[in-house]
Amino acid sequence: MPGQDLGVDEQFYREYILDHYKNPRNFGHIEHPTYTHEEDNPLCGDVVGIDLLVKDGVVDDIKFHGRGCAISQASASLLTERIKGMSLDEARTIGKEDVLSELGIDISPARIKCALLSLKVLKAGAWGLGEWPGEEEG
Amino acid sequence: MPGQDLGVDEQFYREYILDHYKNPRNFGHIEHPTYTHEEDNPLCGDVVGIDLLVKDGVVDDIKFHGRGCAISQASASLLTERIKGMSLDEARTIGKEDVLSELGIDISPARIKCALLSLKVLKAGAWGLGEWPGEEEG
């Protein structure tokens, strides 16, 4: 039950999540991106857009923009750090679990959508996947 | 609670109700009635029609026809007996309570409509009352 969990907040919103929220990495736009896509989570107003520049099958540059809660923005920032320099093939294998474990915190069901929004943008947009399995959550 | 009321049925369906059911008084039609009206209770399929012959403001003759449960038919039979020979003015004062007390049994809410169908026919039909307050029951 809640009410007993006092003091765990610091753990929940770990330092580096707050850091990524306040100082997002790779924030901004790419002038002539190979792919660009934006999605919102209408339920809470989170927005994330991602620009990708691909060269020789490798993610040469990546930038994101958006607004919303710490989870959605930090998760986007973390994702861009991870993907930059990866081959597209490798990047395509990134899944929900990777994103969640990278956040390293216990995301409650109602917040899963926030955490996965940036991955959704990448998959649904940049990689043109029609349906996004992450929808099943939350 | 039910289950403990065994043996009261004879009381409930009193002799004379069953008698009126099996041997309805004033059953049939009047050839040139002053008023005639029929109603049914679609919920249970009870039907009662009443023909009235009025002379000098007095119910000179009354007949009913119909089919349905013992309560509806006995009640119609009892009502015709009561009204025959009455002045119309007097007959108009007959109310729900009169009909129910004449039946002399404890009518459960679900059966009230059966008991009052004949009165409804009289009021709504013969006396042209638009709305029938008895509808409020059951």
Next chain:
Amino acid sequence: MATFTSTSRQPFNAEHVRKDFPFFETGVAYLDSANTSQRPRHVLYAMDEYFEQFNSNVHRAAYHVSEVATERYEGTREAVRRFINAHSAKEVINTRGTTEGINLVAYSWGQKNIKAGDLIVLTILEHHSNIVPWQILAAKTGARLEWVDVDEQGELRLEQYHALLEQKPKLVTLSQISNAIGTINPAKQMVHDAKRAGATVLVDGAQGAPHQGVDVRDLGCDFYAFSGHKMLGPTGAGILWGRRELLEAMDPFMAGGDMIKAVRQEGTTYADLPLKFEAGTQAVAEVIGLGAAIEYLEGLGMENITRHEREITEYAMEALSELPGLRIFGPPVERRAGVVSFEVEGIHPHDLSTIVDRHGVALRAGHHCAMPLMIRLDVPATSRASFYVYTIKDDVDRLVEAVADAQRIFA
């Protein structure tokens, strides 16, 4: 979660099952389960648990108790999916009951797809809830209704059905089991034939789901509607299942909170399935209760339930048949669910109901929301005894005695 009663572990035994149902402490011989069932403690506990421990709305909030509520609410959707063997829980729509489910289809699918001159085929066995929405739709659109008749045993005349299928109906709608006289329709075959004829097919599972269960993929229909309150669940919760492609192509039925993606002054985009069809606050506690009911039914085993009802039905038909002047409607026991509809010479069903009630026997009298069938059978009403997992032979014995008593009174 309230721990499950041990009932499920043992071989099926209605005497034991009965102990899970607080209502039976009243001593009433309840013979109206086709109307609404009793509910086991397992279901009541599941709802109480919600009220006491995580009472809150679902989907809308990010705090813990609401997440638990949402998890349980969505847990029912998954339990229903499994129970009816649907492909995806997205195809499982919460409704108030069968009636709302059918109306949803009539409005959202019907008004879009049925045109003047189209043919809608239904059967004379249907419940009003599977008749009146189509009469209204037909009146609005100029479509035609054709009814499949029954034979003297109250079984559908399939040759007539097949003749109607040759006219290429747009919609065929039929019940799995007749609530009024208990006929088990050859639904699977009928659905198959209707699909081959190109029709969209709705099956009214109000009696099928509780008493036979269903595998919607095996059945092959496009829509399947049923009510939780007839299958040990609380009142206020039922299910419409529909094929995903059809549901996705349909407009919403009701509109409001939760069925939207985004609302703007200029216009609104709708949520994906299933929420598109769940506008406003749902019957949260009741949906959770329905999940517990399904768990409970699965614990008993649908086959055990069907077998038990068959036994009781056979017993009841034999015992009732021994009474003079008693006539039973409907098919032989092999093609009949746990419903025995009958008339007793010289006693109107309502009088009979009143008299047996005084013996503590709850027997339904009336048209059972199947007036066209009553007209076809040429009776104003029937008396109907219907059975479920908790019905025991003693209930039937008490009914037979009470009917015999009524016959003495009316002799």
Next chain:
Amino acid sequence: MATFTSTSRQPFNAEHVRKDFPFFETGVAYLDSANTSQRPRHVLYAMDEYFEQFNSNVHRAAYHVSEVATERYEGTREAVRRFINAHSAKEVINTRGTTEGINLVAYSWGQKNIKAGDLIVLTILEHHSNIVPWQILAAKTGARLEWVDVDEQGELRLEQYHALLEQKPKLVTLSQISNAIGTINPAKQMVHDAKRAGATVLVDGAQGAPHQGVDVRDLGCDFYAFSGHKMLGPTGAGILWGRRELLEAMDPFMAGGDMIKAVRQEGTTYADLPLKFEAGTQAVAEVIGLGAAIEYLEGLGMENITRHEREITEYAMEALSELPGLRIFGPPVERRAGVVSFEVEGIHPHDLSTIVDRHGVALRAGHHCAMPLMIRLDVPATSRASFYVYTIKDDVDRLVEAVADAQRIFA
């Protein structure tokens, strides 16, 4: 009937009231009552009593337990009539909640009465349930929607409203109280003006009925919709009240069992009010529970409830205002119901909700099903604390502490 708790006899005291609500044993500071309320034992007992003692369907059967159920079910209708001071219980229609009530009007009244070019006036404060049905109706019929805006305090711009009334709208629809920011609208005056302009008027009482109560005759509207689950009643039961003449002239909404007089193959005649609008098995237990909730509210006294909420709201607004960077939306406390919607600089409402949840505080974050208002306020979402009969100052203190903690974390 479960005996009433003694609470009602004493001067109003939320600490005592709270003891009637089993949920509070969880220790959660529940601040989301505008979403759904908690339910007192009195309500749970009323439902349990149904399940245990007279569990059966209503209206359809002639046996004793069903008669008791029917009496209780209809008893709620009479309790509602009294609670809202309607002329007749025939005007009281059972629904699942506000959303179904509004949709019923949009379908049954709207599709018959709204024509191309007609004007429908609503407000920017409305809940999606009082927006989307009209957007759909407007799209179907070619009617026009016009929105009454709010000023900087979140109060309706009445001069704009009056200008719209000069255009002779066919329908005016407005909420008594905004669920999103707590504005108490001058509903009586607005209804009066709309009626003078010749409009039919619907009032969304989802927040009004629980927190202020209503006298529909004094209010003067034509339709009034509300939800039981927001006023201590169970989920799954709500009410639409409508003026008799209007309801009588309307076609049924859903069709099926119980809403008919007679069904024939050739066509169907409908039941009189109120059953014409209650197709299929209703949420019997929940309707009975709603009756108990009304009894309980009446025992507390609506004036006491309003006064208590005002006190708590004032306390909360003061306490929250002392936090740096916290901004409260909506009007001053005199024209505000028990809702405090706010934003905290630098912390997204969802993050705030997650953090205060870890302190055991249930705080709602989101658009509160009022997206057009969020856009108007230029925020993606707000945090919202909402209060009811059982809210105590300690709940507010815990909220303030938890928000302060969040500010420390995000500093």
